[in-house]
Amino acid sequence: MTRSIKAVILDWAGTVLDHGSRAPMGAFVEAFAHFGVAISIADARGPMGMAKRDHIRLVGTAPAVATAWRAKHGRDFDDAAIDAIFDVFEPLNVAAVEAHSALIPGAKHALDWCAANGIRIGSTTGYTRPIMERLAPLAAAQGFTPEVMVCAGDLAAGRPAPLQMWHAMAAMGIWPASTVVKLDDTPPGIGEARAAGCWAVGLALSGNIAGLSVEDLAALPPADRDALRREATEQHMRAGAHLVVDSIADLPAVVAHVQARLQAGETPGLVEWS
Incomplete structure (x- = not known):
């Protein structure tokens, strides 16, 4: 059994860029x-x-x-x-x-860490291809150039169906699904990962559930920030997340955590979606 993470599949808004979606x-x-x-x-x-x-x-x-x-x-x-x-x-x-195209703080470091450790990067998004044709060059100028970008409308069904994930893995030649981690800030994105048989990691503070800019999040009293984190964590866990962290800045720790679970013989499991 393969016990190493080969790839991370990333959502876009609220995950890699556009803090607060x-x-x-x-x-x-x-x-x-x-x-x-x-x-x-x-x-x-x-x-x-x-x-x-x-x-x-x-x-x-x-x-x-x-x-x-x-x-x-x-x-x-x-x-x-x-x-x-x-x-x-x-x-x-x-x-x-x-x-709203700025990379989320810590994203570039996380992407560089993946590259240095041989972990490949793909992406799926709920955005259509015309939207991504404008956004992707803005992201590339900041250093985000995933190997594959699967958009809403490219395939017969979008999230939480697993087709975008499977298409990304097929295009990258990455398998089995248990060697892939998906980061997403929304429950449908978590569902997409679980339906594909991948590790699903929710993002609590950088995305849609918290819905705040970097500055507005930083200005919150700690108790209010903790309340947002708890609410987002509950939503992601209900959707099937294996793990919830604050943002993509935590990606190196995520990979270490999932790798340890793999090496202990755990697999992400598969959730069937109708």
């Missing part, structure tokens, strides 16, 4: 507002991590939003509504990533 949140709020329907930040963040059309569907069919849509437009929230909102959302998100 703020770009997509704002674009969702603005896109619904374009059609005269107000959604809250909590509404926008709820399904984060999923493919963006799926995300729009879940937001729009939530009871309060569905009622508001019906009152405004005189019809139910349907596939035509999803298409219309997506057409507005995608360019908004493309513009938003330009302002």
Whole structure:
């Protein structure tokens, strides 16, 4: 049995860059507002991590939003509504990533550590390829150039289905799945890893659940930061995370932890998703 980690598959927003995953949140709020329907930040963040059309569907069919849509437009929230909102959302998100593309503190060091230790880097994302065509060069200029980038819409199903993970591993020639660690800031991303048979590691403070910039997080009283960490940890563990850490800065410790579990004979297990 292989007992060494070969690769880390990384999510993008809230995991490697865009501390607090703020770009997509704002674009969702603005896109619904374009059609005269107000959604809250909590509404926008709820399904984060999923493919963006799926995300729009879940937001729009939530009871309060569905009622508001019906009152405004005189019809139910349907596939035509999803298409219309997506057409507005995608360019908004493309513009938003330009302002929210900075690597999360500690990310570059973690990536360099992986390179120095022979651990390969791939990526999956809930962003579409047009969004990533704008974001990827901004990340590359800061030193983030994963071997593979699998986008929402590239395959038949997005998160929490395992197809993006399997596609990334196949493109990299990496197997078995037990030698791969997935880092993600959202429960759907954790589900993606578990469904693929990989190690799933949640990020508590850098991503969507905490939802704060570096500066706003640092300004919190320690007790409030601890409360955010506990809430995020609970959400990730419910989704099936094997481990939860604060951010990608903890990646070297994550690899050491998972490697020890592998060497003790543990495997990540496989969670079936329907």
